[in-house]
Amino acid sequence: MLDSIDILKRNTLSVTESRKAILDLFIDTDGALAHADIEKNISNDFDRVTVYRTLQTFFENGIIHQIPTTDNTVLYALCKDKCEAGHHHDEHVHFICNLCDKTICLDEVTVPQVKLPKGFKPLQKAMVVKGICAECKN
């Protein structure tokens, strides 16, 4: 089981209330979170600025990764063990449900290779699929 304190220590980050709370929220959430989601769902009230800085720190340390969106937000989701700072292994597909609006990391589904035109050198790739998730299908 994932433990927020473990994760922080493993990344040599000091263990503070806000970091624990935000990390716990990620652990408890089966999906991605935007800044606004965190503000809305966090138990204790932390300063908005703290949330920004915490997300930034987590991202820089490879604890969370970003998911591209088309709505002026950035979504973040927990990285799996293989992620490291600066070298994310988050090339899995992300699924956004049109009904429940959740964004789910399909960790087991890797982004397929794609043949690019001559001269293009791919370094990272991201894939986002929208549709109906397994929960809402029922």
Place this chain on the structure above:
Amino acid sequence: MLDSIDILKRNTLSVTESRKAILDLFIDTDGALAHADIEKNISNDFDRVTVYRTLQTFFENGIIHQIPTTDNTVLYALCKDKCEAGHHHDEHVHFICNLCDKTICLDEVTVPQVKLPKGFKPLQKAMVVKGICAECKN
């Protein structure tokens, strides 16, 4: 050759200075534009609000499509002929160059199929590849 007036008429939108200018900018740009890019590069000065509303209108009419990003912006790019309002055929790969920072529509590269876990129903998909573009490669 693409003509802004044609495009507007084809979509039964009235032909105004701002719409022509913004559309011309898209036509002249080999790549995607964010709201900020438009404000920066447009010749005449249009109100910021007009740019927002124009992008919205173009998007709703299927003239431009959105490209997901991880930086609190939305990128827009011209749709090819096959795009129609409400039913975009923009499932091509987008390439973001780490050097020149341009976002390029690889119209000829379609987003590959991907096998999702049981129960997930895909409706749309997007793929963004980062790396070095053919221009910067040299």
Place this chain on the structure above:
DNA sequence: GTAACTGCAAAATATTTGCATCCTT
């Protein structure tokens, strides 16, 4: 002439920065 588009003003929202204080190690 009429409907639609634009610009302006202003409100609402989101993000960043500096600094003093507090907390973790």
Place this chain on the structure above:
DNA sequence: AAGGATGCAAATATTTTGCAGTTAC
């Protein structure tokens, strides 16, 4: 004790909304 993290205040930036005047058809 020292460095780093937080909260507050404030500056900056972004997006939305309402309304009056203007323009396209």
